Amino acid sequence: MQIQPKYFEKTQYIETLNGNKVSKGSILCGIMNIRLHGKTIIKPGVIVRGDLANVNIGRLSTVSENTVIRPSYKKFKGAVSYFPLNIGDHVLIEEGCVISAASIGSYVYIGKNCVISKRCILKDCCYIPDNTVLPPDTVVPSFTTFSGTPGRYIEDLPDCFEQYMKDYTTSIYESFLPINTLSKGRS
Amino acid sequence: MHSIRSNNHCSFNLYNDNNQILKYSCFCGKAFNLTELYYCNGCQQINCRYCITEEIDFHYCPNCIENLNSAEASVNGNKCKKCFECPVCFNTLTYSVIGSKDVNTVTSPPTAGVTSPTTTAATPTTGETYFLNCGFCKWNSLDLKDEFKFDMPSLKAKKESSIQQLQVNKSIEALNKEAAELTSLKDKKTINRIKLAQAMKHFLGPQSKHQKHNQRKNFNKVEDRWESTSMAHPVPHNHLVPTPPPGQTLLSEAAIAQRVQPITMTEADQMQQQRIDAREFETLDPLGDTVKYDDDITPFLRDQVTECDQVSSLDQRFKNIAHSSLSTSSIHPQRKHLITKRSKRCKRCDKLLVKSEISLTKTEFKRQHFAFTYVPRVQITRVLWIDNDIFEVFLQFTNPLHIPLFINFPMSIKGSFISTDDNSQPIDLCEHETYINGILDETDDLEKESIIQTLKQNENPRYIIDRKDNKLTMKFIGKVGIEEEQIAPKDNNNNEEITNLTIIHLTESLANLSTSTEIPKFNSQFKDIKFTITLEFSTSSLSTAPSTSSSTTTADKQQKTLLKLLFDIPSNKFENTLQQ
Ligand SMILES: [Zn+2]
Ligand SMILES: [Zn+2]
Ligand SMILES: [Zn+2]
Ligand SMILES: [Zn+2]
Numbered sequence: 188m189q190i191q192p193k194y195f196e197k198t199q200y201i202e203t204l205n206g207n208k209v210s211k212g213s214i215l216c217g218i219m220n221i222r223l224h225g226k227t228i229i230k231p232g233v234i235v236r237g238d239l240a241n242v243n244i245g246r247l248s249t250v251s252e253n254t255v256i257r258p259s260y261k262k263f264k265g266a267v268s269y270f271p272l273n274i275g276d277h278v279l280i281e282e283g284c285v286i287s288a289a290s291i292g293s294y295v296y297i298g299k300n301c302v303i304s305k306r307c308i309l310k311d312c313c314y315i316p317d318n319t320v321l322p323p324d325t326v327v328p329s330f331t332t333f334s335g336t337p338g339r340y341i342e343d344l345p346d347c348f349e350q351y352m353k354d355y356t357t358s359i360y361e362s363f364l365p366i367n368t369l370s371k372g373r374s
Numbered sequence: 375m376h377s378i379r380s381n382n383h384c385s386f387n388l389y390n391d392n393n394q395i396l397k398y399s400c401f402c403g404k405a406f407n408l409t410e411l412y413y414c415n416g417c418q419q420i421n422c423r424y425c426i427t428e429e430i431d432f433h434y435c436p437n438c439i440e441n442l443n444s445a446e447a448s449v450n451g452n453k454c455k456k457c458f459e460c461p462v463c464f465n466t467l468t469y470s471v472i473g474s475k476d477v478n479t480v481t482s483p484p485t486a487g488v489t490s491p492t493t494t495a496a497t498p499t500t501g502e503t504y505f506l507n508c509g510f511c512k513w514n515s516l517d518l519k520d521e522f523k524f525d526m527p528s529l530k531a532k533k534e535s536s537i538q539q540l541q542v543n544k545s546i547e548a549l550n551k552e553a554a555e556l557t558s559l560k561d562k563k564t565i566n567r568i569k570l571a572q573a574m575k576h577f578l579g580p581q582s583k584h585q586k587h588n589q590r591k592n593f594n595k596v597e598d599r600w601e602s603t604s605m606a607h608p609v610p611h612n613h614l615v616p617t618p619p620p621g622q623t624l625l626s627e628a629a630i631a632q633r634v635q636p637i638t639m640t641e642a643d644q645m646q647q648q649r650i651d652a653r654e655f656e657t658l659d660p661l662g663d664t665v666k667y668d669d670d671i672t673p674f675l676r677d678q679v680t681e682c683d684q685v686s687s688l689d690q691r692f693k694n695i696a697h698s699s700l701s702t703s704s705i706h707p708q709r710k711h712l713i714t715k716r717s718k719r720c721k722r723c724d725k726l727l728v729k730s731e732i733s734l735t736k737t738e739f740k741r742q743h744f745a746f747t748y749v750p751r752v753q754i755t756r757v758l759w760i761d762n763d764i765f766e767v768f769l770q771f772t773n774p775l776h777i778p779l780f781i782n783f784p785m786s787i788k789g790s791f792i793s794t795d796d797n798s799q800p801i802d803l804c805e806h807e808t809y810i811n812g813i814l815d816e817t818d819d820l821e822k823e824s825i826i827q828t829l830k831q832n833e834n835p836r837y838i839i840d841r842k843d844n845k846l847t848m849k850f851i852g853k854v855g856i857e858e859e860q861i862a863p864k865d866n867n868n869n870e871e872i873t874n875l876t877i878i879h880l881t882e883s884l885a886n887l888s889t890s891t892e893i894p895k896f897n898s899q900f901k902d903i904k905f906t907i908t909l910e911f912s913t914s915s916l917s918t919a920p921s922t923s924s925s926t927t928t929a930d931k932q933q934k935t936l937l938k939l940l941f942d943i944p945s946n947k948f949e950n951t952l953q954q
Binding site for chain 2: 188293302309310312314316320322324325326327328329337340341342345347348350351354357
């Protein structure tokens with residue numbers, strides 16, 4: 188089935204010149220340290236802790252409702268130092284997740300209610316199904332599925348996952364429409 | 375031939391209900407989600423995972439992402455030298471320093487709660503002793519023997535070998551010799567034999583150089599035998615590799631012997647009898663000595679156990695097969711299993727379909743023939759009832775290529791239009807050839823351009839709904855129930871039999887119901903509506919019919935690909951199904 192268009196109230200979102208759609212119901216702390224690379228969707232209830240360290244979110248990525256993005260830290264010689272958090276392009280993060288990874292590659296799918304603990308590294312093209320808890324310092328290699336509590340290697344992903352995610356995230360972005368177009372949008 | 379809806383292999387497709395609705399049939403008849411299929415340029419057909427052969431390119435550790443070739447991997451029993459798995463929760467363990475201030479506090483092991491600051495492998499400091507620590511369940515190796523305490527956060531792997539390994543080495547040697555002889559002659563039969571040899575080689579792993587040395591060592595280390603039977607994981611799917619009988623490993627001597635000896639009739643009868651006997655349970659005298667607590671907690675342990683966590687689970691015992699301890703306190707951490715990167719070949723013509731880069735940091739491929747990037751992608755945009763048991767489907771075809779694709783819905787094919795389990799069939803669809811624009815609409819070919827123009831002029835707006843970029847939306851009408859004469863006899867294996875599709879043109883008023891504002895609701899007979907749409911596609915024009923083409927038939931070597939789309943649409947996805 189084609190992705191059904193999702194309509195949003197135009198007054199509830201801030202649209203930037205390069206196509207980012209950020210909900211007014213989201214909390215972006217330390218907004219100077221947060222960079223959205225364009226065509227990124229931030230849904231309501233999302234908290235991004237840019238006050239702790241830099242957060243970069245790539246193109247055509249979506250962060251769904253009530254997800255918390257919080258840069259991770261490490262105690263080093265008694266002092267706590269925070270790492271910047273980089274999220275790649277074509278990443279889909281579903282609802283209710285806690286993301287404390289050190290880096291998330293491109294073409295990554297993270298299901299509902301996942302916990303990506305401190306300093307995890309997710310490479311390009313990986314899939315984390317719903318309700319997975321990745322323990323601290325977990326490395327998820329390319330083209331793998333990690334699931335369970337604690338999350339561990341389950342199986343390989345189809346080889347065309349990159350193309351699939353490109354297609355999927357693009358259509359998610361294109362079907363996320365302001366409510367005004369509802370009247371003329373349907374044919 | 376009837377196509378069958380097969381279960382998608384990847385859990386990624388299983389979790390996603392949407393990816394189960396539409397399946398593409400492979401040439402062999404099994405249908406999967408498009409992402410799990412490949413497309414062979416040589417035979418112009420789809421390959422499913424049963425129609426490819428896999429070869430291991432290299433092994434790597436999922437945690438430290440270290441690349442190893444097959445020889446290196448097999449020396450360590452297909453396990454990583456550095457990384458350990460928690461014996462309790464199977465999380466990857468981290469190396470921690472014992473008592474960051476005083477090295478000599480080993481005698482009084484600190485409790486799990488007061489873990490010293492963890493250090494990464496990158497910063498080894500001399501004079502410190504490391505232990506293994508689980509960041510998830512707080513298990514640590516402090517209570518274990520010195521085997522799991524290290525001077526450095528890396529350690530030498532011990533050599534692992536076994537009786538089986540030595541047996542295997544012998545057969546690999548023989549296979550290697552044979553393969554070398556055979557590569558000189560390459561006809562179809564020998565290719566198959568080379569395949570078998572290669573398959574066996576990959577399955578059994580390459581030869582260890584330290585045979586004799588290990589042979590002696592092996593006498594007093596029984597548990598090594600278990601550790602070295604570990605295989606590369608996941609094992610590539612290969613139809614030439616035999617599957618082990620349940621309860622045995624493939625390389626156990628008993629299993630090898632069993633495969634070599636032919637089974638006689640009397641033996642078969644005996645086995646039958648044994649199977650019958652096995653159904654009757656032996657009655658045991660509860661007081662007699664014959665009662666064995668085979669896998670039970672000993673009375674001694676039973677008194678000790680205060681929490682159920684203290685007894686190891688089956689999973690934990692399977693991972694720890696050398697010890698299989700009943701209590702969690704004495705199970706040992708295991709080395710991390712390596713996983714594999716595999717290249718894939720077409721089983722029909724041996725053409726390379728997928729080959730990944732050796733570098734693990736890139737996701738690029740040296741060769742990528744995914745069906746996803748070669749076959750028109752289909753999405754259902756709308757589905758609704760237009761009368762009792764008559765439904766309308768709007769399909770959006772996406773051309774993944776840069777050049778236009780020509781598609782056609784054949785009215786008669788060899789084989790069957792109906793797939794196994796179908797309860798519906800298309801009855802009204804476009805009978806003329808049409809096309810889907812390429813991604814950039816590059817048509818340097820004038821002849822093609824003219825065909826497209828003619829096709830566009832003759833286009834029937836009844837079926838062609840919309841064109842946009844590389845997308846084409848078309849309409850189909852189907853009905854619940856199957857015409858008997860369209861089902862090719864199932865027991866007849868003659869694939870050459872031709873079946874025809876009957877087209878019923880519905881009245882315009884009925885066919886245009888979807889555009890009206892008020893759509894009445896209808897009952898659905900079935901919970902899922904299953905039907906099959908057959909189409910042909912090619913990069914050159916399919917029919918000779920359009921007025922211009924006289925040369926298209928001869929000059930083009932391009933064949934057309936027959937594609938069967940197997941739909942399985944839950945009735946609640948229909949716009950106007952009456953809810954019960
Ligand atoms: Zn197949
Ligand atoms: Zn490793
Ligand atoms: Zn653990
Ligand atoms: Zn082929």
